[in-house]
Structure formats: structure tokens, C-alpha cells
Amino acid sequence: MTGGQHFQVNLRGIVDLFSQHLYTSPRVFARELVQNATDAIAARRALTAADPGADGAVTAGAGEIRIEPLPDGGVRVSDDGIGLTESEVHTFLASVGSTTKRDELGFARQDFLGQFGIGLLSCFMVSDLIEVVSRSAKGGPAVRWVGRADGTYHTEVDDAARAAIGTTVTLRPRPDSAHWLAPEQLSELVHHYAHLLPVPITLATEDGPVALTDPAPAWAIERSDPNHRRQQLLDYAEELFGVRPMDLLDLRVPEAGLTGVGFILPSPSTAGQRGGHRVYLKRMLLTEDADRLLPEWAFFVRCVVDTSLLRPTASREALYEDDLLSAVRQSLGEQIQQWLRELSVHHPARLAEFLRVHHLGVKALARHDDEMLRLVDAWLPYETSRGPMPLRDFRQGASTIVYTETVDEFRGLATIASAAGAAIVNGGYAYDTEILQRLPRLDPSLRVRRLDPSELAATLEPLPEPQLAALAGFLDTARHVLAELGCVPQVRQFHPINVPALYVVSQAAREQDLRQRNQADADDLWSSIFAGFGEPETDDRPELVFNWRHPLIRRIATEPPGPTLRHAVEALYGQALLAGHHPLRAVDGAALNRSFLGLLERAFASD
Ligand SMILES: Nc1ncnc2c1ncn2[C@@H]1O[C@H](COP(=O)(O)OP(=O)(O)OP(=O)(O)O)[C@@H](O)[C@H]1O
Numbered sequence: 001m002t003g004g005q006h007f008q009v010n011l012r013g014i015v016d017l018f019s020q021h022l023y024t025s026p027r028v029f030a031r032e033l034v035q036n037a038t039d040a041i042a043a044r045r046a047l048t049a050a051d052p053g054a055d056g057a058v059t060a061g062a063g064e065i066r067i068e069p070l071p072d073g074g075v076r077v078s079d080d081g082i083g084l085t086e087s088e089v090h091t092f093l094a095s096v097g098s099t100t101k102r103d104e105l106g107f108a109r110q111d112f113l114g115q116f117g118i119g120l121l122s123c124f125m126v127s128d129l130i131e132v133v134s135r136s137a138k139g140g141p142a143v144r145w146v147g148r149a150d151g152t153y154h155t156e157v158d159d160a161a162r163a164a165i166g167t168t169v170t171l172r173p174r175p176d177s178a179h180w181l182a183p184e185q186l187s188e189l190v191h192h193y194a195h196l197l198p199v200p201i202t203l204a205t206e207d208g209p210v211a212l213t214d215p216a217p218a219w220a221i222e223r224s225d226p227n228h229r230r231q232q233l234l235d236y237a238e239e240l241f242g243v244r245p246m247d248l249l250d251l252r253v254p255e256a257g258l259t260g261v262g263f264i265l266p267s268p269s270t271a272g273q274r275g276g277h278r279v280y281l282k283r284m285l286l287t288e289d290a291d292r293l294l295p296e297w298a299f300f301v302r303c304v305v306d307t308s309l310l311r312p313t314a315s316r317e318a319l320y321e322d323d324l325l326s327a328v329r330q331s332l333g334e335q336i337q338q339w340l341r342e343l344s345v346h347h348p349a350r351l352a353e354f355l356r357v358h359h360l361g362v363k364a365l366a367r368h369d370d371e372m373l374r375l376v377d378a379w380l381p382y383e384t385s386r387g388p389m390p391l392r393d394f395r396q397g398a399s400t401i402v403y404t405e406t407v408d409e410f411r412g413l414a415t416i417a418s419a420a421g422a423a424i425v426n427g428g429y430a431y432d433t434e435i436l437q438r439l440p441r442l443d444p445s446l447r448v449r450r451l452d453p454s455e456l457a458a459t460l461e462p463l464p465e466p467q468l469a470a471l472a473g474f475l476d477t478a479r480h481v482l483a484e485l486g487c488v489p490q491v492r493q494f495h496p497i498n499v500p501a502l503y504v505v506s507q508a509a510r511e512q513d514l515r516q517r518n519q520a521d522a523d524d525l526w527s528s529i530f531a532g533f534g535e536p537e538t539d540d541r542p543e544l545v546f547n548w549r550h551p552l553i554r555r556i557a558t559e560p561p562g563p564t565l566r567h568a569v570e571a572l573y574g575q576a577l578l579a580g581h582h583p584l585r586a587v588d589g590a591a592l593n594r595s596f597l598g599l600l601e602r603a604f605a606s607d
Pocket residue numbers: 032035036037040079081082083084092093098099100101113114115116117118119120121166167
């Protein structure tokens with residue numbers, strides 16, 4: 001067998017692969033050109049630093065990049081970086097995947113943006129011809145390399161082509177992509193990607209050079225007044241995101257060479273919605289939509305960060321998922337939690353505002369995340385029978401928390417519960433039941449359970465036996481009328497006295513009620529099946545508890561049996577259903593109607 005042969009690379013195929021599968025848009029060519037120039041300047045500086053005594057040729061240049069539109073619609077990008085020798089041109093420009101930016105072990109070198117050895121080829125997405133003229137800081141004549149999209153190239157020594165050390169790359173327009181090279185488009189692209197680069201980039205115009213880079217990242221600009229800095233950063237974010245954040249926090253992860261700011265969104269976002277983070281890699285914009293930078297729960301934060309050590313994917317449009325990224329995610333999560341803790345200590349008003357906006361998302365997270373649960377427990381006001389307050393305050397000194405599962409149940413029972421000395425929480429809003437059930441994670445001795453209204457009814461004061469006996473006639477009529485409505489009467493004395501009657505559905509009655517409703521709604525086939533579940537047990541029926549403290553009840557209770565008393569019982573039943581926000585069945589509606597008309601008729605007849 002003879003020695004190995006070299007792979008042939010079909011350049012067209014590679015360029016198609018780039019434009020159709022790797023990069024989302026041809027516009028990345030602008031980034032790649034600027035990136036190579038920046039790396040070349042860094043390499044030249046490194047060379048000078050390593051060998052300061054060498055001859056003048058090695059001395060670093062000013063370190064700048066110039067972009068020059070050409071009369072034919074092409075563009076020229078020049079740098080005063082390290083340049084390329086004739087042999088380097090052969091090795092690095094004409095072979096796909098070779099790069100000067102990896103060390104002997106093939107690791108990306110920290111000082112450079114590039115690492116893959118493919119970037120320059122992206123220029124073939126917009127131009128059929130790439131010309132590179134270069135003079136190396138290492139000595140030797142200037143060289144010219146011309147590569148074509150058909151996969152051919154040629155190299156020549158042309159010492160007159162370039163006097164200064166550095167490199168000039170020229171692209172020629174192609175009819176279908178000439179717009180990418182137009183000065184406005186190109187300067188916009190370069191500014192978009194490279195505006196934070198520490199190397200000055202200028203665009204040559206008729207009126208002289210125009211700077212395309214900013215002095216420093218917004219968060220790195222020193223300001224003596226912290227409040228001024230805060231306002232400046234909020235202005236910056238407003239321009240970036242189109243909305244003014246409600247707050248911000250500085251972010252730093254030294255292990256990843258990361259600095260930046262997290263902005264707190266001013267309006268609710270859906271939990272689980274991630275992304276939208278702006279990430280710079282060594283000051284070059286990587287993406288405006290990074291999605292794995294923060295833990296999932298931190299959906300209310302949008303970041304702008306610069307990192308020198310996180311890795312890009314080959315397209316350089318996203319962060320590569322590796323151990324460092326997961327460490328960064330964790331660290332940023334801790335910083336956000338710390339921010340929340342500090343807010344709770346030093347700026348409770350700001351925390352309250354934060355929770356007012358993001359409570360739904362925070363609650364969604366509290367179902368799975370203890371840190372968020374703690375936050376909800378300590379700071380989010382809940383509706384309770386003792387007024388609005390955070391759960392932590394509500395449960396102080398209590399061993400059990402009792403909650404209602406629906407808002408209606410809470411509305412119907414809160415005043416009665418508080419009059420009876422029982423404290424209940426409204427667990428009827430989104431995620432509340434789950435959050436309440438998880439509270440024992442914060443306090444293992446705590447018991448949490450749903451309110452059984454019949455328990456509450458049992459605590460209401462009964463009437464003394466002789467008094468109750470005197471009401472036998474009234475109770476008899478009531479029992480009769482209510483039996484048709486699936487309910488049993490009770491008389492108790494309770495507060496508040498303006499509640500004439502209370503409709504109480506015990507846990508067991510609720511379940512039975514559900515079965516009956518299903519039966520009522522079902523068609524014939526199903527109703528016969530539901531009927532098979534058997535007759536309701538008397539004990540499980542809802543109760544209508546009359547309040548003996550209410551003056552009207554005392555009067556009605558002494559009314560002789562007859563149609564008026566029946567209507568009065570039906571009317572009190574309907575009123576209790578409505579006041580407790582219980583659903584009305586057809587029979588309930590009919591009873592209400594009947595009683596209303598009956599009582600009206602009687603009122604006017606007696607007139
Ligand atoms: N302006 C320049 N000055 C000096 N050398 C350059 C310049 N542009 C390209 N090169 C050389 O060409 C090589 C290949 O460049 P290319 O852009 O294809 O890949 P890269 O920058 O090494 O990596 P990446 O694919 O990550 O961008 C570089 O490693 C560098 O040696």
C-alpha cells in the first residue's frame with residue numbers, strides 16, 4: 001500500500017452546507033471578517049509582548065480595523081494585525097478547518113475569537129471571490145491569495161501590494177447578494193456584531209471615517225452616582241428590549257470571565273418561557289436570544305452579558321452546552337436569589353412590586369422549588385379570614401393551616417369562620433392548593449388540610465334543647481321542603497348576625513353531590529349506570545343552617561305551617577346558595593322562582 005492520499009473538499013458543497021444548515025443568515029460573513037481582523041491584532045500584540053526587543057517590524061500597530069466600500073460594490077476590510085507569511089497563506093487560508101487559533105492540543109486559545117478554521121469560508125455565501133493581501137509581522141514579502149467559490153485559488157508574492165504589516169480582505173459583489181455588501185447594510189451588520197469590541201472599527205465614508213464601535217459595555221462604564229448608573233442602565237435596557245425593566249442586578253461569574261446585568265421584566269411572562277438573553281463572547285455579539293443561560297425558574301430576568309470562557313457552537317450563534325455553562329447557570333441563579341433576598345431585607349416595597357407583577361410565575365415555580373416557596377411564604381399576601389397577609393405571618397404559632405379550595409367557598413365561609421374563631425386561607429387561586437400542600441417542607445411540624453365546611457358548622461353554637469323543641473313545627477316544614485332539594489335543616493346561633501342561613505356542604509356531601517349532578521346531566525344510558533351507585537346516605541346531605549341570632553329567622557320560625565312558611569324556607573335556601581356562590585341546579589332555580597312569586601303574591605294580597 002502506498003502513503004495516504006489527501007481528502008478533496010468540494011467547496012460548493014461546504015458553502016451550501018454553511019448557508020443552508022449551519023448559519024441562519026449569510027450576514028455572519030461580516031462578523032467573521034471583523035473577528036479575523038481582531039484576532040490578528042491580538043496575535044500581533046502577543047508577538048510583540050513575547051519579543052519586545054525584536055526589530056521594528058514586530059512592534060504592534062495601533063490596532064484598528066478599517067472598512068472601505070469599493071466603487072464596484074465590493075468591500076475591503078483592512079487590519080494592522082499579525083498578517084500571514086506565504087507559507088501560512090497556503091496552510092491556513094486554503095485548507096478548510098485549519099487555524100492558527102488552537103494550541104498544540106487542539107484547544108481554542110483564550111486570546112482569540114476564532115477557533116474552528118472555517119469562518120473565512122462564510123464570505124463565499126455573499127461573494128464568489130475572496131482576495132487576501134497580507135504582510136506578516138514575522139517578516140517576508142507581501143503575498144496575495146485569491147480564492148474562488150468554485151474551489152480554486154492561487155497565491156503570488158507581490159511585495160508592492162501592501163507596505164504595512166497587516167491584512168486586507170476584499171470581497172466582490174455577486175448579483176444575488178450585492179445588498180449584503182452595500183455600505184449601509186454592512187456598517188449596520190458590523191455595528192450589530194462588533195460594537196463592543198475593544199478594537200476600534202471605522203467605516204470610510206465621503207465625510208471621513210465613522211466609528212462603528214462603542215467605548216465600553218453599558219454596565220462597565222464607571223459612574224460615581226449609583227442611582228445615575230441605575231437610570232443609565234435602565235435606559236440602555238429600554239432601548240434594547242423596547243420596555244423599561246422594573247429593576248436590575250449586576251451579574252458576575254469570574255470562572256467564566258462573565259460580567260453583565262440582569263434586567264427584571266416589567267410585565268408578567270409565562271413561566272417556562274426562556275431565552276431572549278443577549279450574550280457577547282469576548283465582546284463580540286454571539287446571540288440576542290440565548291435560552292440556557294439562566295435556570296428555568298428565572299423567567300422574569302433578561303440578561304445582557306459578556307463572557308470570555310463560555311464556548312460557542314460552530315455557527316457561533318448559540319452557547320455550547322457544557323459543564324461550564326451549567327456552572328454559570330447555577331451561579332447566576334444564586335445571584336438572582338441573593339438579589340431577591342436583599343430586596344426583601346432592604347427594599348420591601350420593590351419586592352412587593354416585583355411579586356405583584358410576577359406572582360403567577362413565582363407561584364408556578366414554588367410548586368417545585370423550595371427557594372421560591374420560601375419567597376411566596378414570606379412575602380406574597382394571601383386572602384385569609386384574618387385579612388390579607390403572607391402565609392408565614394398567618395401560620396405563626398399555628399400547628400395547622402386550613403384552607404378552602406375555591407374562592408367562592410372562601411367568600412361564603414370566611415366571615416363565619418372568623419366569627420367562630422377559626423382561621424382559614426383562600427386556596428382558590430392558581431397554584432395555591434399545591435403551594436399550601438408543600439408548606440410542610442418549610443416547617444415539617446405544620447399540618448395543612450382542606451376545610452370541611454361541616455366541621456365549621458359543628459362549631460356553631462347549638463340552641464338549648466327546650467328552645468329547639470319549641471321549633472318542632474318550623475323544623476318539620478323545613479325538613480319537608482328541603483328534602484325535595486336534597487338538603488336537611490339545622491338551627492344554630494352564630495355570627496355575623498346578618499347571615500340568615502348558611503348552606504353547608506360537607507366533604508362527603510360534596511362528593512355525593514357531584515355524583516348526583518353527573519347523573520342529572522347524563523343521558524339515559526349513563527343515568528341508569530350512575531343510578532347503580534345507590535341511594536344517597538342521609539348523613540351526607542348538605543345542611544341549611546338557620547341563624548337563630550337573625551331577627552327574621554326568629555319571626556319566620558314562629559309562623560304557623562302553610563304555604564307562606566314553605567315559600568320562606570325555599571327563599572332562605574335560595575339566598576344561602578347565592579350568598580355562598582354555590583351553583584344552582586334546575587330544581588334550585590325553580591324553588592327560588594316559586595318562593596319569590598309566592599311571597600310577592602302574598603305581600604300584595606295582604607295589601
Ligand atoms: N485578517 C487576518 N489576518 C491574519 N490571519 C488571518 C486573517 N483572516 C484569516 N486569517 C488566517 O486564516 C485562518 C482561517 O480563518 P478562518 O476565519 O477560516 O478560521 P478561524 O478564524 O481560525 O476560526 P473560526 O472558524 O472559528 O472563525 C485563521 O486561523 C488565520 O490564521
